[in-house]
Amino acid sequence: MSRAEQILRITTLSGWLILFLHLLATPTGGQTQRLGYFLNPSLWWLIGCGVVMTIILLASELFSNRGPRQGFRPAALGQNLILLLPLLLYLPAQDVTLSSASFSKRLTGKPDLTLLQNNEPILQPGQHDKNAPSILETEKKRIMEFPLSYLIDNPKNYIGKQTKVKGMVFYNDDLPASTFLCIRLLITCCLADASPKGILINYSDKTPPPEHSWVVVEGNYMAINSRDKDFLGIKAKSLEVVPEPQLPYLYR
Amino acid sequence: MLNTIKSHKDNILRSGLLLDSLFLAAAITVLTLLVRHDQMLGDFSITFLAIILEALPFMLVGSLAGGLIEVFMPDGLFDRLLKGKKYWAIFVGAGLGLIFPVCECAIIPVVRRLLGKGVPFSAAIAFLLGGPIVNPVVAASTATAYGFDWTMAGARLGFGYLIAVTVAFLMGSFFPDKKALKIIPLPMIMLNDAIKTKTSHKVSFFHVVRHAGDDFFEVGKFLVIGSFIAALLRTTIPVSVFETLSAGPFTAIAVMMTAAILLNLCSEADAFIAAGFRNILPESSQLAFMVLGPMLDIKLLLMYLPVFKKKAIITLALLTTTATGLAMWFYEISGVIQP
Numbered sequence: 381m382s383r384a385e386q387i388l389r390i391t392t393l394s395g396w397l398i399l400f401l402h403l404l405a406t407p408t409g410g411q412t413q414r415l416g417y418f419l420n421p422s423l424w425w426l427i428g429c430g431v432v433m434t435i436i437l438l439a440s441e442l443f444s445n446r447g448p449r450q451g452f453r454p455a456a457l458g459q460n461l462i463l464l465l466p467l468l469l470y471l472p473a474q475d476v477t478l479s480s481a482s483f484s485k486r487l488t489g490k491p492d493l494t495l496l497q498n499n500e501p502i503l504q505p506g507q508h509d510k511n512a513p514s515i516l517e518t519e520k521k522r523i524m525e526f527p528l529s530y531l532i533d534n535p536k537n538y539i540g541k542q543t544k545v546k547g548m549v550f551y552n553d554d555l556p557a558s559t560f561l562c563i564r565l566l567i568t569c570c571l572a573d574a575s576p577k578g579i580l581i582n583y584s585d586k587t588p589p590p591e592h593s594w595v596v597v598e599g600n601y602m603a604i605n606s607r608d609k610d611f612l613g614i615k616a617k618s619l620e621v622v623p624e625p626q627l628p629y630l631y632r
Numbered sequence: 633m634l635n636t637i638k639s640h641k642d643n644i645l646r647s648g649l650l651l652d653s654l655f656l657a658a659a660i661t662v663l664t665l666l667v668r669h670d671q672m673l674g675d676f677s678i679t680f681l682a683i684i685l686e687a688l689p690f691m692l693v694g695s696l697a698g699g700l701i702e703v704f705m706p707d708g709l710f711d712r713l714l715k716g717k718k719y720w721a722i723f724v725g726a727g728l729g730l731i732f733p734v735c736e737c738a739i740i741p742v743v744r745r746l747l748g749k750g751v752p753f754s755a756a757i758a759f760l761l762g763g764p765i766v767n768p769v770v771a772a773s774t775a776t777a778y779g780f781d782w783t784m785a786g787a788r789l790g791f792g793y794l795i796a797v798t799v800a801f802l803m804g805s806f807f808p809d810k811k812a813l814k815i816i817p818l819p820m821i822m823l824n825d826a827i828k829t830k831t832s833h834k835v836s837f838f839h840v841v842r843h844a845g846d847d848f849f850e851v852g853k854f855l856v857i858g859s860f861i862a863a864l865l866r867t868t869i870p871v872s873v874f875e876t877l878s879a880g881p882f883t884a885i886a887v888m889m890t891a892a893i894l895l896n897l898c899s900e901a902d903a904f905i906a907a908g909f910r911n912i913l914p915e916s917s918q919l920a921f922m923v924l925g926p927m928l929d930i931k932l933l934l935m936y937l938p939v940f941k942k943k944a945i946i947t948l949a950l951l952t953t954t955a956t957g958l959a960m961w962f963y964e965i966s967g968v969i970q971p
Binding site for chain 2: 389392396403417418419423426427429430433434436437439440441443444454455456458459460461462463465466469470472473476477478479481482484485486487568569570571572573575632
């Protein structure tokens with residue numbers, strides 16, 4: 381390997397090491413690592429593996445003897461430039477979140493709402509499963525304001541309970557009157573798999589918020605009938621338009 | 633012989649250089665076009681980075697595993713162990729992920745080194761296709777996505793295993809004597825010979841890491857190219873397009889197989905996307921998405937390039953797609969496993 385190729389490799393590996401370390405850092409005043417912009421933060425160990433591996437590869441490039449020097453391979457330049465491309469894109473994209481247009485692109489015609497099975501009786505307001513985590517408990521465990529993933533898994537446990545949710549506003553012609561969709565993106569592993577999860581909000585006599593604005597809604601969970609199916613919804617007691625949160629995603 | 637290998641290596645380097653240049657030119661053009669649409673550039677950049685950040689550490693660990701195989705596994709071991717048991721090796725290879733759970737990004741450097749160590753080509757193909765599906769992590773994630781209904785997870789693993797075995801048998805008969813493989817470049821062979829002599833642990837460690845580094849730089853660029861294309865498609869094509877195109881169950885299977893190839897999702901996460909289509913598309917099409925994705929997508933097709941010849945990659949892609957399509961068609965018409 382030529383000296384130039386070795387320098388290129390060291391540059392590429394150093395760049396990746398810095399990126400991995402930067403992702404694991406928590407910005408000043410932030411609640412979670414920068415990693416949350418791209419991956420589920422519970423996958424911090426994956427980036428940790430990346431750190432360990434790049435350090436090992438760097439050590440190998442710096443300290444191992446690769447035998448007699450050879451001429452520079454032009455292919456090495458292409459390889460390294462391609463591997464450096466993500467690092468170049470990271471600089472302007474590190475604090476960027478998915479746009480509302482991207483939210484829309486990920487929505488299917490029939491959005492993935494929290495469906496309450498029609499063939500099962502919906503619990504009366506106030507009733508809930510004793511084993512289900514309380515809203516207060518779950519809020520402490522989540523990094524976001526709203527434990528939507530718990531709702532998706534156990535919708536009936538929450539009927540009648542008072543709640544406060546935050547999400548992006550979407551309107552749809554199929555929705556019942558005075559109703560909008562409050563959507564958050566739920567990440568399982570990485571942003572590429574982020575899928576919109578929503579809850580219907582019945583705003584009745586309140587002023588409808590603009591589409592794609594972020595709102596905080598306070599109210600009680602209720603069953604809302606749409607397209608002949610019962611979905612979990614919220615009857616809004618108060619509705620406030622707020623700025624987009626710093627990290628707008630939910631994580632499974 | 634040496635001249636043949638050198639000329640083949642030159643061809644590989646030339647075609648690699650051409651691909652690199654073409655990709656870099658295309659990437660600059662795409663980014664220049666996206667700069668005009670500020671929102672889209674942001675969406676594309678973070679999606680691209682997210683795919684890379686999830687896959688790259690797995691690939692690095694896979695490269696290290698490949699390096700360990702290269703240095704510590706004696707040459708000819710598999711030849712001796714699997715002599716006369718080629719077909720059994722296929723059945724074992726397709727299910728090996730149950731013991732060694734690997735994702736599709738980590739498996740390529742491992743398979744590459746296993747092939748170099750004498751593992752039969754068909755058995756390596758079985759592991760390559762089956763490993764990322766037939767494993768406990770994927771079973772658990774699929775069951776979770778489908779509300780702990782293990783029927784869908786069982787169907788996914790079962791069909792994944794069957795398709796891996798079938799395609800491996802066919803690939804083995806179409807490409808006997810490893811004719812599908814690219815010749816390993818010279819420096820690796822020389823390095824390997826040098827290691828056969830008694831060396832210290834420190835030297836062995838550096839050899840392992842050096843192999844891992846070579847794999848990272850050679851396979852890593854294909855991961856970047858594949859992720860770039862995947863992110864571009866994810867940013868520009870709305871999910872509702874797939875829904876609109878899926879008029880009947882068989883069209884839905886074809887459309888969801890196309891989506892699996894285009895979206896390049898990780899096998900641990902794709903079940904959650906498939907489950908999002910539960911009340912919209914038939915189960916056979918959701919299963920098609922989950923079975924084909926870990927075996928074949930744009931990123932993987934590009935990552936196969938340093939290991940297999942183009943003809944073999946095209947055959948592998950056609951066989952895997954056809955086998956998955958037929959299996960899902962059978963699932964749809966027979967309704968054998970209805971969760």
